[in-house]
Amino acid sequence: MTTTTAAQHTPAPETGSQGPGALPLPERAAEALVLAGGLGTIVSAFMSWTWTSDFPGDLTVYGYPAGLQIIALVAGALTLLFGLGRRHIRGLGWLNPARSANPVFLAALAAFVVTWFSALAIAIDLGGLVNLDPGAYVAAAAGLIAVLGALGLPHEGTNVKAYFTKADHIPRAALPAPWAQRVIITLCAALALVAFSYGIGIDDDDSETFIGFALLVIFAAWALNAAGLFERFSELNGRHKGFATGMAFLAAVAFPFTQSDDHNANLGVNILIFGTVALGLNIVVGLTGLLDLGYVAFLGVGAYAAALVSGSQYSSIHIQFPFWAAVLTGMAASLVFGVLIGAPTLRLRGDYLAIVTLGFGEIFRIAVNNLDGSSGPDVTNGPNGISNIPDLNLFGFNFGNAHDLGGFTIGRFANYFFLMLLFTAIVVFVFKRAADSRIGRSWVAIREDETAATAMGINGFRVKLIAFALGATLAGLAGTVSAHVTYSVVPTPYQFAGAAPPNSAFLLAAVVLGGMGTVGGPILGAVLLYLIPEKLGFLQNYELLAFGIALILLMRFRPEGIIPNRRRQLEFHETGQLDVPEDGLPAGTVGVTKAEA
Incomplete structure (x- = not known):
């Protein structure tokens, strides 16, 4: 668990230089667009997105997010947090330890995909763009602004595809005290319980909200993986296997108490x-x-x-x-x-x-x-x-x-x-x-x-x-x-x-x-x-x-x-990064080849 590679000691890339795939925007302006887009998405969730309650979730109320609005709110918050974490704002630097543009872009993409899907779903289900209220337009515009800002951030790579990969140089985490590690594991188990309970609690006839939820989960998990947070959490699990297993079991035990419908327990x-x-x-x-x-x-x-x-x-x-x-x-x-x-x-x-x-x-x-x-x-x-x-x-x-x-x-x-x-x-x-x-x-x-x-x-x-x-x-x-x-x-x-x-x-x-x-x-x-x-x-x-x-x-x-299983991951990726630190190589190791393993 303490072994590191030379790649881990390589300093993070200079944030002032843009890769060839980046938009021609100054870095400060790009960051401002990301933050504005995330904040705008949050604000839009408290506005009306359509005039009729015929669309699932009742998105007609100001000041009370519901359905797809709650999902957009979470996506906007992730975009805002990853945007602030890239600047290593006090208390948020752990979100993006490599100061990479990749997790910021993926979080912004989550907001963009959720908001644009919501606007299109409302227009298609209700019969035209005329059924969109100002909140839907604000949400779509904010999601687009966040993505454009993220594309303007400097990144490593030669094209836009580089934004979808994990940062090459993720520094090892300075682990907190053992009690704090257990608190982190507990909070993650609680967060997983909340996400699963919300997803399974969506009505079976509300497919639009579930699709939005699925899109948010996919891109949020992608962003967390790109930031290297899954590796760090896996390292904590490796240090406290019994405690982590116990918390996962307790979270599962708590699931029926979060549901008011026994159908969800079924x-x-x-x-x-x-x-x-x-x-x-x-x-x-x-x-x-x-x-x-x-x-x-x-x-x-x-x-x-x-x-x-x-x-x-x-x-x-x-x-x-x-x-x-x-x-x-x-x-x-x-x-x-x-x-x-x-x-x-x-x-x-x-x-x-x-x-x-x-x-x-x-x-x-x-x-x-x-x-x-x-x-x-x-x-x-x-x-x-x-x-x-x-x-x-x-x-x-x-x-x-x-x-x-x-x-x-x-x-x-x-x-x-x-x-x-x-x-x-x-x-x-x-x-x-x-x-x-x-x-x-x-x-x-x-x-x-x-x-x-x-x-x-x-x-x-x-x-x-x-x-x-x-x-x-x-x-x-x-x-x-x-x-x-x-x-x-x-x-x-x-x-x-x-x-x-x-x-x-x-x-x-x-x-x-x-x-x-x-x-x-x-x-x-x-x-x-x-x-x-x-x-x-x-x-x-x-x-x-x-x-x-x-x-x-x-x-x-x-x-x-x-x-992935570690052995199978090494078989399929000759020079790929190890996402799951199971038995064998130390957690957080990056740039390990199959031969070196």
Whole structure:
């Protein structure tokens, strides 16, 4: 953590010299435009943007921001703060330690994109520019002024593209006292909770506000990364891993208390189920390098096994296990299927293994669809599935009833959210311990080069079978909760693609999008892939097209995923900067080549 490179000691570039891509503006004038644009965006949020309340969010009130106005207000504040931070105004210099124009430009671009999107959305939805009030014009003008000012700031590089990259010379941070580091971690966890709660709380029919929120998150995260703040925060997490994990868990626990609608808690519990299954798939794909295209079948095995012993009147065996026994039954059933499928197929590699796992997924869906007593034995009730699964009752606590806790009403889905959060924590613990163990290192060796790993004495078949079985077991664990949350289990969701997530395609996309081999990557991928279709209803018929385009762009510009694993990042970027200081090289190290690593 204390090692530095020569690049870190290189002084920051002179702020008086402009790069070839900068506009011909004096630096002071450019800074003034950035600050004026940010301030103007903030002011515009307190003005009326349209005369009618027909547009979502009611943007007609002066002095009371709502909807897109709140998002523009945050974007303007970021622009103002990064603009002041570039001059290292007392107390704000930490925002832009390299005094780079890049994060200022990206923050200004966030304000520009949000305000112009808002103005265009109002004009298109309501039928013309005549529906814009003065506040919308002020917001659009302020966003444009901020971007023009940022483009006039001096920067390193030969063209405008340089504004979108991270500064080359970011100095190491002078870390505060340990207690202050913990305060920073706590505040960041609280900020993440506020952002997630706001995003998930946007009405499902208010797609305009959610798009504006998504644009703000993308460009704000881009700006923070360009300023090197993600690296510094990751270094703090590395110094206080246990505390950071605890704060993240507490922030998740606090989520249901921030929502007045239990529907949002339903989204939360389904995201946790999706994320937990993606973590299990991450063992198979991310750590071991086995392409599994039928993984969702193990979720279905766990769900059906739990449903059969749940006491439902539609269960073919008519027995009811305690929940802990139902959980073990679902996990054991998935484990057995994982071993039965893995034992004869894991001697295959690459595309051949992918085809076999894809076939297994389809075989499972077709089998449970036909086990209805007419085309096969009466086990799963065929296409009708197993319905009326009773709610859990643990130690007298009925998960189907609302409960009052400290003045807050905790609904049915919030109850299951807490239960699934506990299971997610268990899965994260298992994943981390397994990845850091001897068997985890064997998985990575198999992923990198199975032939070389076998030559070094690793039993490739046994190691891959353990990964397959463990991943299947974790999926079965999530399936037991999924069966009770949804009240029923039907064959439709357990297919490769086409149904709402989780299906195999979306699970694999969550792992690749978030970052293979990491803990946070699949969970973040699950959040994005579950929440975006839920909030953007007009994409319902184009989900696969939209996510296909997103994955293409990701593979082009960030193939290692949003939250990269260090080893994979070095593989994809020969001279790239390390965004996430995980195990290995010191945080804050920049300009490290693959050979040097």
